[in-house]
Amino acid sequence: MKTIARLLLTFSLLLFITASSVKIALNFKALYYWDVEHLNIKSYTTLSKEEIKSTYDYLINFINTDKTDEFRIPLLPSSKEAAIHFQEVKSLFIKLNYILFSSAIVSAAGIYYMKKYRDFSPLKWCSIMIWLSFIVLSGTFYINFDKSFNFFHKVLFNNDYWLFSPKTDPVINILPQEFFLHCAILILLLIVLWSAFLLIIFRKLNKDKRVSI
Template sequence: MVWLNKVKQWGQWLGLYLWLISGTVILTINASWLYWLNATSQKLGAVVNLSLGRLMQNYYQLLAYLNFPWVSRLKMTDFTDSAAALGHFADVKQLFMLTYAVFIVTSVVCYYFWRDLKKSRQLWRLILPMQAALWVPPVVVAMMAVNFDQFFVFFHRVLFRNSDWLFDPLVDRIILVLPDTFFLQCFVLAFIIIEWAFAYLLSVGKTALD
């Protein structure tokens, strides 16, 4: 049953990568401190005649809708959105739920995978996969740096089946307080987190050889 062991091993490594990616996404999308920094430095509240505290209240309402399955309706105190915008946020919510589901399932896979590696003293096997993975974020960052706008559009076209993400600021004022610079910083934060995770696991593998 050599092929079955191969399939199991591939599944374990895939589970580890998906766990790292989904965990990174979860940490990034819930980095409300990053939005607060943008709202403060760019005075985003003033753009829509709201105080900083009021703007953050609306942002937390948006995060609650996107994060919690039991919040079935998006309702922000100071923003009313078009049908297209509500449809887009519903699509984003589905992606959030998928991310959480992947993280939960792969957490189980990673737990047993890690336990087996540690028990058999094979944590050194992390070295090559993590060395290879370390090159991926810099390559993506380089592509993003060339033309972030084009990268951002491509990113949305891959993830979404429609063009509802193209908000009209005259109708959907929420887009005025969600600037491109904030999303750029979210991408950068995600790359930093996952690059650190790859480097940490690489160090674990190397330490196992000592």
């Protein structure tokens, strides 16, 4: 397999793993339900526990659907800026779906060619890149998650509508930054598990390759 093909497959696998990990973590409602108790979110709002959960469910369902429904939280008021922000988040999730789908197709084709040429090095390369990313991101989050959180928002959005005021957008009271930290930790854990899985598969296939030779 040519070097450019190895690099393409490595990058495609990395995109697929990252996109799928983000999708799984942000759609894992059980994490938020746990945080409702763990972070005592009920103390920051007038909503009941079940209303908090149903509001979160609405947000997740809204950003996951490609329907052009108007953003309107059933139990809380929201500003025009908040509606724009969640529409932008929805657009990011739609793009993430495209990345996930396209990287899955390229990765599947690449795996076929890996088997054909008996060259499994992209699995090892991708695993190493994931570990390097994990070290950098976990270190950054540990040093100052608040700055990292703000940095990612500034990169992903070209406005400051994500800076909600509790007076106009009380939904921010049920979305504490600690919850997003837990999401980030879950994403990192998922990609590390992927990395370990790729390394195990690489070693097994490489061992089988040497035996067959």
